[in-house]
Amino acid sequence: MIYFLCFILFSIGLYSILTKRNLIKIIIGISIVDYAINLFFILVGYRMNGRSPILEKGEEIERIVDPLPQAVVLTSIVIGLAVTALLVAIAIRIYEKYGTFDINEIKELKG
Amino acid sequence: MKKFWAIITVLLILFFLGSGLIPDLKIYKQNNLSQKTGKVYLNRTVNDDSPFKEIDKKLYGEANDVENNAANSVTSVIVDYRALDTLGEVTVLFLAITGVIALLGKSKKNNRILFEKPNYILNASSKILLPLIVLFGFYIFIHGHITPGGGFQGGTIVAASVLMMYFAQNNYKLKNNRMKVLESFSGLSFLIFGLLGIFIMGDFLQNFLELGIMGKLFSGGLIPIIYILVGLKVSAELSNVVYEFMGEE
Structure with missing residues (x-):
């Protein structure tokens, strides 16, 4: 049931990518989509009353959550950071050349 | 000459990727891959009275025969089972940072972002906080195999200290050439440890050091070394990103 929250978050990000005209808002939308998918992966690996997947003295190993989605999501977060940094750099260069973030006013980019 | 080195590099990568297809290669006979993953990993336990005791018992603080002896399972997955994937991840981060530097580095209009003149308390306390934050970041990635955290998290904390200095002081300047040297050194060391794994144990990035006592x-053998290198590399790269975004004098 809680998975639907992830899809709602994903829809919010997709909405902002499709409808907003400001480049910075589009980048924020891409980040929201990214984190919605990360949250979904973490929720897939969760189990009720689970604890963190770190072995400690006196703790039963059957109760830990699945470590594999967490490892995958750690990779995904770093890739998302790299993509966001690159997108922001491109947006800064576009602003230097055209003086605006509005994608409607950047006429040379229209196909 | 450049083409020659490019061809050599591509052939080496093809060899590493394709050598798994040759079953008679001598180096692969030393490992029983079916024992390496799966049941052995999932059923390991830390308590005496566990139902899985007969299958695979590893006591916290005593065991020394685990094939990767990190208490943090996520670190085991990232740096041991999927270490090649982590190498690719670091490469992706490096490529993105190269793109940021190429896009922003040569722009003439890239003036330094200046803030309102910081007051004395902010100016003095940021200098005191800087070594503490850097120390905390180093703690996070040195202890990545026994506590929550790891190379990427610790590297981000170190880069956040650089960002704090840029926010707090208008005349602060990062020595980014040293950061580039640190980044190249740690990335190269990662590859060298991976190649040492081939020559000593017969598999790329395989653990060849003493496993020690869990906890x-x-x-964990190679795990803390690789995570320290990843942490240094990530901190240098993200500091360079902060340097590029904040602009030059």
Whole structure:
């Protein structure tokens, strides 16, 4: 049931990518989509009353959550950071050349 | 000459990727891959009275025969089972940072972002906080195999200290050439440890050091070394990103 929250978050990000005209808002939308998918992966690996997947003295190993989605999501977060940094750099260069973030006013980019 | 080195590099990568297809290669006979993953990993336990005791028992603080002896399972997955994937991840981060530097580095209009003149308390306390934050970041990635955290998290904390200095002081300047040297050194060392794994144990990035006792700082063999290198590389790269975004004098 809680998975639907992830899809709602994903829809919010997709909405902002499709409808907003400001480049910075589009980048924020891409980040929201990214984190919605990360949250979904973490929720897939969760189990009720689970604890963190770190072995400690006196703790039963059957109760830990699945470590594999967490490892995958750690990779995904770093890739998302790299993509966001690159997108922001491109947006800064576009602003230097055209003086605006509005994608409607950047006429040379229209196909 | 450049083409020659490019061809050599591509052939080496093809060899590493394709050598798994040759079953008679001598180096692969030393490992029983079916024992390496799966049941052995999932059923390991830390208590005496566990139902899985007969299958695979590893006691916290005593065991020293685990094939990767990190208490943090996520670190085991990232740096041991999927270490090649982590190498690719670091490469992706490096490529993105190269793109940022190429896009922003040569722009003439890239003036330094200046803030309102910081007051004395902010100016003095940021200098005191800087070594503490850097120390905390180093703690996070040195202890990545026994506590929550790891190379990427610790590297981000170190880069956040650089960002704090840029926010707090208008005349602060990062020595980014040293950061580039640190980044190249740690990335190269990662590859060298991976190649040493081939020559000593017969598999790329395989553990060849003493595994130690689970839960201690010096345990897990190659895992803490690789995570320290990843942490240094990530901190240098993200500091460079902060340097590029904040602009030059």
